[in-house]
Amino acid sequence: MNAKFKDPMKINDTLTAIIPADEGYRFIWTNYESGEIKHTLWEDIPEGFYERRPLARAFMNNYSIEAKDCGKILTYGPAAGGLGEAGAFKIATCGERIDSLAPYLGFKKREMLNKAIGKEPWEALPYVERITGQFSISYASLFYALAFGVDCPDYLLFAKELERVHNHIWVMHKLAGDASQKVANMHLAAITEEFLRLNLKTLGHRYGMNFLRTGPRKYEKFHQELRELKKWFLETAEELSQSRIFIDRLQTTCTLKKLDILRNDVVGIPARANGVLRDARKIGIFKDLYRNYSPPMESYGDSLSRFLIRVGEVEKSFEILENIVLKECKVKRDAKEDGFYEGMAEAPPGDIYMGVKIEKGRVKEIIIRPPSLVMYHAFSVGIRGNVFTDFPFALDSFGAYFSDADIFGRWA
Amino acid sequence: MWLAKGIKRGIITTKFPREEDKSIPKSLYDKDCGFSCFNSCMNGCEERDDKIEVRRKIPFNKSVHIFVLDVGSCSSCNREISLLNSPQYDLHRLGFFFTPVPRHADILLVIGEPTEKMITVLKEAYEQMPEPKIVVTAGACANEKIEKIIEVDARISGCPPQPIAILKALLMLTGRWNP
Numbered sequence: 156m157n158a159k160f161k162d163p164m165k166i167n168d169t170l171t172a173i174i175p176a177d178e179g180y181r182f183i184w185t186n187y188e189s190g191e192i193k194h195t196l197w198e199d200i201p202e203g204f205y206e207r208r209p210l211a212r213a214f215m216n217n218y219s220i221e222a223k224d225c226g227k228i229l230t231y232g233p234a235a236g237g238l239g240e241a242g243a244f245k246i247a248t249c250g251e252r253i254d255s256l257a258p259y260l261g262f263k264k265r266e267m268l269n270k271a272i273g274k275e276p277w278e279a280l281p282y283v284e285r286i287t288g289q290f291s292i293s294y295a296s297l298f299y300a301l302a303f304g305v306d307c308p309d310y311l312l313f314a315k316e317l318e319r320v321h322n323h324i325w326v327m328h329k330l331a332g333d334a335s336q337k338v339a340n341m342h343l344a345a346i347t348e349e350f351l352r353l354n355l356k357t358l359g360h361r362y363g364m365n366f367l368r369t370g371p372r373k374y375e376k377f378h379q380e381l382r383e384l385k386k387w388f389l390e391t392a393e394e395l396s397q398s399r400i401f402i403d404r405l406q407t408t409c410t411l412k413k414l415d416i417l418r419n420d421v422v423g424i425p426a427r428a429n430g431v432l433r434d435a436r437k438i439g440i441f442k443d444l445y446r447n448y449s450p451p452m453e454s455y456g457d458s459l460s461r462f463l464i465r466v467g468e469v470e471k472s473f474e475i476l477e478n479i480v481l482k483e484c485k486v487k488r489d490a491k492e493d494g495f496y497e498g499m500a501e502a503p504p505g506d507i508y509m510g511v512k513i514e515k516g517r518v519k520e521i522i523i524r525p526p527s528l529v530m531y532h533a534f535s536v537g538i539r540g541n542v543f544t545d546f547p548f549a550l551d552s553f554g555a556y557f558s559d560a561d562i563f564g565r566w567a
Numbered sequence: 568m569w570l571a572k573g574i575k576r577g578i579i580t581t582k583f584p585r586e587e588d589k590s591i592p593k594s595l596y597d598k599d600c601g602f603s604c605f606n607s608c609m610n611g612c613e614e615r616d617d618k619i620e621v622r623r624k625i626p627f628n629k630s631v632h633i634f635v636l637d638v639g640s641c642s643s644c645n646r647e648i649s650l651l652n653s654p655q656y657d658l659h660r661l662g663f664f665f666t667p668v669p670r671h672a673d674i675l676l677v678i679g680e681p682t683e684k685m686i687t688v689l690k691e692a693y694e695q696m697p698e699p700k701i702v703v704t705a706g707a708c709a710n711e712k713i714e715k716i717i718e719v720d721a722r723i724s725g726c727p728p729q730p731i732a733i734l735k736a737l738l739m740l741t742g743r744w745n746p
Contacts, residue, residue, distance in 0.1 A: 234636060234688050236667025239645055241637045241685050262684045265639050288643025288727065325646065338569040344653035345579060348730075351650075355592045362643050364726065387576075394568060558642045 158194035163208075164201050168193060169433065170420040171499075171508050172524040173200070173214040174565045183508065183524070185499060187422075190438030192497055192508075210420040213532040214524075214563070218245070218257035225249045233262040237547070242557030251542045258531040263558045268521055268566035276302040276490040276511075279518045284364045287525070287559040289325075292318040292363040293502035294509075299367055299486065300440045301496040301511045302518075307371075307484035312444045314358055314366050316472040321350040322503035323465040323472075324388065326554040330462055331395060333547040334404040342391045346384060353380055371481045378477065385473045392466050405459035409537035409549030412456060421533045423505020423526055425553065428453045428460035435506040440498035448475075456537075458552035465554075490516065502526050504554040512567075520567040528563050530555035580657045583731065584744045591655075591731050593617065617732040618724035619739060625699050625720075626742035627673065630662045633737070634672035634696070638689050638713075640679030644706045644727040648676065651730050663737055669695040674737070678727075680708035686716060693717050701740060705733055 158181060163170075168184035171192070175181075179198035186193070205211055212218050222228050232243025243259035267286060271279035276298075283298040284291045292314045305311065328343035351361040357377055359369035395401055416426050422433040430452055436445040451467030453460035490513060497510035505526030512520035530553040538549050581588040635648055651658040658664075666672050669692040681689060693700065703721045704713045710722045723736045738744035 233685065234692060236635075236665070239637075239649070240642060241639060241679070241682070241688075262682060262688075263637075263639050263679075264682055264684070265641075265680060267641070285641045285726070288641040289646065291641075291643070338573065341654050342572075344650065345655060348650050348653045348655050352592050361647075361729070362727070390572065394572070556642045558640060 158196045160197065161195040162201065163195060163197055163204060166193075166195065169422065170208050170210055172522070172563075173211055174522060183522075185438075185508070187433045187438060190442070190499075192499070208420060209418065209536070210529065210532055213258070213528050216260065218535070220245055220247045220255045220257045222247045223249070223254060226254055230259060232259065238557075240557045242560070248543070253538050253541055253543065253546070256535045256538050258535060258560070260528075260531075260557065260561055263561040265558070265561065268523070268562065271518055271521065272566055273517055273519075275517055276513065277488050280367065281365070283521075286523070286562050287527075287556055288362045288364070289322055289556060290318070290502040290507075290526075290559060292358075292366060293500060293507060295363075295367060297440065297498065297500040297507055297509050298511065298521075300500070301498055301509060302490050302513060303487060304491065305440065305443075306486045308444055309479055309481060310371050310484050310486075311441070312475065313371070313479050313481060314363050315441075315444075316475045317350070317354055317358065318363055319503045320469050320472045320476075321347055321354065322554060323469045324350065326465060326551060327392070327395070327462065329551040330405065330458070330548065331401065333551055334398075334401045336395060336398060336401050339391055339395045339398070339401075342387070346388050346391070349380075349384055353377070353384070367486050370485050371483065381473070381476055385477075388469065388473075392469075396463075396466070402459060404548055405462055405552070406455075406457060408458040408545045409534065409541055409552065410455070410457040411533060411537045415533075415536050416456070419532060419536055420529070421536075422529055423501070424461050424464050425456070425505075425530070425533045425537075427451065428464050429456035430454045433506070435499040435501040439500045439506070441500055458548050461552040495520075497522070504530050520565065522565045523562055525559040525562050527555035527557070527559035531560055579654050580660070581655055581731070583734070584661075584738055588731070591729070617729055617735075619721065619732060619736045620723075621721045621736065621739045623701075623720045624740060624742050625701055630664060631673045631737070631741055632664050632666040632671050633674045633676050634666050634669045634692065635676045635678065636669075636689060636692050638677060638679045638685035638709070639682040640706065640708060640727075644678035644709075647727045647730050648678070648705070648733060651734060653730075656730050656734055658734065661734075661738065661743070669693075670697065672696050673699075674701045674703055674740070676703045676705060676733075677709050677713050678705050680712055681716065689713075689716060703736060703740065705736075 163182045168186045171185045172183040182195045184193045226249040228247050233241045241262040245257045247254040271282035284295045286294045325347050332340040355361045356374045358366040416429045416431045426433040434450050495512045508524035510522035702719050704710050705723045707726045
């Protein structure tokens with residue numbers, strides 16, 4: 156974790172995180188071409204940095220919104236039924252139009268990772284699995300790869316793709332529901348439930364928690380059920396993509412321009428929906444697993460583009476799952492030597508950064524930058540100027556979770 | 568077209584509670600860790616996701632409205648509860664409906680390990696509910712902590728509990744199904 160004092164205003168890499176440190180602030184940067192992760196130190200947040208790198212507001216919880224003209228600021232959440240989670244947004248509005256919006260985080264600041272500190276890496280794994288249930292496999296596999304090394308790669312890929320499929324289908328289910336496409340909404344809910352049942356049969360848990368401890372399970376009907384689900388999904392997605400009502404609701408909603416993506420250090424699906432390839436599968440710790448993978452790309456940057464990216468990713472995930480031949484494999488339980496290990500991996504909506512410090516064989520420190528924090532920031536940028544009815548189409552297209560966003564920080 | 572596809576697929580809704588549905592895969596773990604086993608689960612005791620404890624039954628002769636309150640879950644319990652609306656479970660056919668406000672709720676369904684900010688929200692939601700107030704906790708996180716804050720009438724084990732277990736608990740609680 157070597158870090159140099161370097162003015163953050165003069166760095167052009169993608170800003171990945173800002174963490175308070177003894178000497179001031181630790182800035183973490185990622186070069187999405189070489190995959191290099193750099194750390195720099197600075198005594199304070201430089202003047203003008205929030206304007207140059209607005210994502211810094213998410214890391215420093217420094218959002219502020221002002222009501223203009225006839226505007227008012229309202230808080231939506233944390234127990235409001237529409238959000239479905241304990242989280243909130245502050246919204247400045249003068250009637251129908253959303254002038255500006257800021258994520259209001261902290262309602263789900265759980266102590267989950269504090270429980271992992273001081274434990275041996277293998278004992279800490281169950282806590283990491285429960286950071287965000289939906290991305291349990293992504294977090295667990297990244298933590299495992301950092302603390303133990305990449306072991307049983309086929310099984311890791313298999314589990315990661317199962318997770319990607321059920322997450323993307325669930326996001327599509329929500330979007331279809333928002334657009335009042337109730338039949339498609341129910342088909343996609345049913346496919347999600349069938350997929351979670353398939354997870355239980357093959358990984359030992361509906362969300363893949365403990366999948367590393369269980370190891371691959373033999374389920375003879377896996378390929379048959381997968382084929383049926385693929386057919387069911389593709390038919391539903393095709394039908395949905397031809398619905399004018401659905402397209403009209405998503406097209407030009409919450410549009411992020413290419414400049415917004417670059418200026419706001421956005422990664423993952425919203426970046427790829429704009430033709431910007433920022434994807435940890437190409438540079439991160441699992442890049443060897445995705446050597447022949449080319450992520451789907453779109454160019455309009457709206458909710459519809461993000462939806463189409465998900466459809467494309469699900470199709471590719473089905474292909475990967477169909478071709479994997481799982482062998483019996485037990486992951487090793489001997490952690491690496493003491494040291495600081497860091498890396499990036501792709502969760503369904505975007506990239507996770509994680510740093511793990513092992514000291515005397517125990518987890519001393521974990522640094523996490525969850526993808527949802529970036530997604531909520533991207534949502535706050537894209538939703539400006541949209542009307543209230545666009546809110547669910549915009550929010551659901553990012554597939555973010557408050558439980559995920561609130562885990563950001565350094566746990567020691 | 569949608570209609571034709573629906574008819575072609577046929578009914579996929581579970582026959583439960585008329586008869587037990589064997590197509591729903593059961594938890595792979597039969598170890599009984601009790602209900603407040605979060606820490607023991609973490610230490611390798613993988614708990615069952617279908618154990619139900621009902622402490623008080625309140626029969627309702629009307630439709631029942633449920634207010635779901637997430638006080639700090641990892642979001643998988645949220646998904647399992649949302650899936651009760653999926654065609655496989657179709658909660659509405661059994662007279663249960665979700666409500667976005669506690670003032671219209673008969674049942675407060677709490678999920679997650681309460682965070683500092685959400686304890687006040689939980690107490691406020693409980694106070695706003697009309698009598699009789701029924702509180703159900705779903706999942707190991709909530710089972711362990713919520714009863715220290717408000718009185719709990721039923722608990723469902725699991726991390727997260729399966730939708731069918733939540734459905735069974737709701738039916739047992741309202742006197743509509745007895746195993």
